[in-house]
Amino acid sequence: MIKLITAEQLKLGMYLHDLNCDWMSHPFVRSKFLLSDALDLSKIRTAGIKEIYIDTSKGFDVADAPTAEEVQKKIDADMLRVAASKPEAPPRRSVAEELAQARKIHEQTGRVVRGVMQDVRLGRAIQIADVESVVEDITESVARSSGALISLLRLKDADNYTFLHCVAVGTMMVTFGRALGMDPELVREAGVGGLLHDVGKMKVPDSVLNKPGRLSDDEFEIIRRHPSDGHAALIANGGIGDIPLDVTLHHHERMDGTGYPDKLPGAEITQLSRMAAIVDVYDAITSDRCYHKGMAPTDALRKMFEWSKFHFDEPLVHHFMRIIGIYPVGTLVRLESGRLGVVIDQTEGNLLAPKVRVFFSAKQNGYLKPEIVDLSRSMGHGGADRIASHELPEKWGVDPMRFLDVPA
Numbered sequence: 001m002i003k004l005i006t007a008e009q010l011k012l013g014m015y016l017h018d019l020n021c022d023w024m025s026h027p028f029v030r031s032k033f034l035l036s037d038a039l040d041l042s043k044i045r046t047a048g049i050k051e052i053y054i055d056t057s058k059g060f061d062v063a064d065a066p067t068a069e070e071v072q073k074k075i076d077a078d079m080l081r082v083a084a085s086k087p088e089a090p091p092r093r094s095v096a097e098e099l100a101q102a103r104k105i106h107e108q109t110g111r112v113v114r115g116v117m118q119d120v121r122l123g124r125a126i127q128i129a130d131v132e133s134v135v136e137d138i139t140e141s142v143a144r145s146s147g148a149l150i151s152l153l154r155l156k157d158a159d160n161y162t163f164l165h166c167v168a169v170g171t172m173m174v175t176f177g178r179a180l181g182m183d184p185e186l187v188r189e190a191g192v193g194g195l196l197h198d199v200g201k202m203k204v205p206d207s208v209l210n211k212p213g214r215l216s217d218d219e220f221e222i223i224r225r226h227p228s229d230g231h232a233a234l235i236a237n238g239g240i241g242d243i244p245l246d247v248t249l250h251h252h253e254r255m256d257g258t259g260y261p262d263k264l265p266g267a268e269i270t271q272l273s274r275m276a277a278i279v280d281v282y283d284a285i286t287s288d289r290c291y292h293k294g295m296a297p298t299d300a301l302r303k304m305f306e307w308s309k310f311h312f313d314e315p316l317v318h319h320f321m322r323i324i325g326i327y328p329v330g331t332l333v334r335l336e337s338g339r340l341g342v343v344i345d346q347t348e349g350n351l352l353a354p355k356v357r358v359f360f361s362a363k364q365n366g367y368l369k370p371e372i373v374d375l376s377r378s379m380g381h382g383g384a385d386r387i388a389s390h391e392l393p394e395k396w397g398v399d400p401m402r403f404l405d406v407p408a
């Protein structure tokens with residue numbers, strides 16, 4: 001049986017099933033193993049891991065710990081409660097209408113961030129005006145349709161991961177700040193901070209940054225230096241605002257004081273850095289890496305929900321979920337009617353009932369003529385239809401992104 005226990009309850013002889021934390025935060029590549037080394041036990045505790053799933057069929061048990069199923073039920077109920085509250089105002093354009101322009105902005109932002117990263121690596125001055133200019137483009141795109149740019153952010157390849165991750169964090173910071181009603185100057189600074197937040201990774205040797213296997217303790221320490229290194233590089237550069245500096249230095253701080261580099265208690269972490277921590281982890285765990293398959297967005301949100309108890313600002317996680325939706329644009333879903341489709345837009349009033357373009361029949365295992373179904377109106381084929389589950393595109397051999405903006 002899989003059970004959730006606290007780090008204090010963890011003992012040698014227990015079988016770890018899931019370290020229950022994002023894999024950027026701990027020095028283990030594997031999450032499933034029999035805990036037999038006291039050093040591993042202390043590493044888990046010092047990594048700030050507070051709760052762990054164990055498999056009681058393979059190791060010692062904790063009698064009164066809740067089962068994974070009980071925990072899951074509670075999280076699902078909490079998520080539904082948050083989902084029932086009102087989502088953001090409807091966008092001016094649909095995702096499909098904004099997508100072509102969003103692709104251009106995404107590419108341009110990628111070029112600028114890559115340039116900035118190279119400048120930092122070579123010790124050259126950063127062209128901050130270029131960064132500000134793409135933040136402006138991002139802000140305008142998000143104002144037209146917040147889902148379009150976001151739907152492009154998961155597409156990353158291993159070589160470009162580090163800078164595309166910065167593009168993703170910058171874009172989500174702008175979206176988040178706008179949705180929170182922050183003033184435009186603050187939104188701009190949040191965006192610049194997001195785009196620059198990982199510049200310190202340019203000081204990490206490639207062999208460590210992209211290492212496919214388990215990191216040694218020393219290598220892990222090198223990676224953990226990137227917020228301070230980035231902050232120092234930006235200070236040396238000059239002309240960078242306080243907010244981007246703060247986001248760069250503190251995006252790995254955690255509300256329970258277990259983050260790095262400063263182990264700040266929650267009360268001392270700024271709202272912008274709390275937001276950056278959320279979008280940083282969300283993007284990291286939904287992205288494919290050479291050693292790790294990215295989680296489906298819906299599963300990632302569920303995990304963030306679970307971790308928010310210790311690591312994140314809970315109300316901000318709830319807000320983030322309302323912004324990107326339980327089924328973000330681009331997610332492949334299976335409807336109760338047996339049709340598969342891609343989420344193409346959120347709808348006003350219900351995060352569980354987005355607009356979906358159906359294009360595949362799970363029953364017949366073949367393509368259908370694409371058709372838009374607005375689940376909030378329950379006007380699916382032959383009456384009401386609902387999302388039964390989210391699905392992995394690989395399982396069906398389909399590419400949902402191809403159906404984001406095809407004419408209906």
Ligand SMILES: [Fe+2]
Nearest residue numbers: 197198251252
């Ligand atoms: Fe980072």
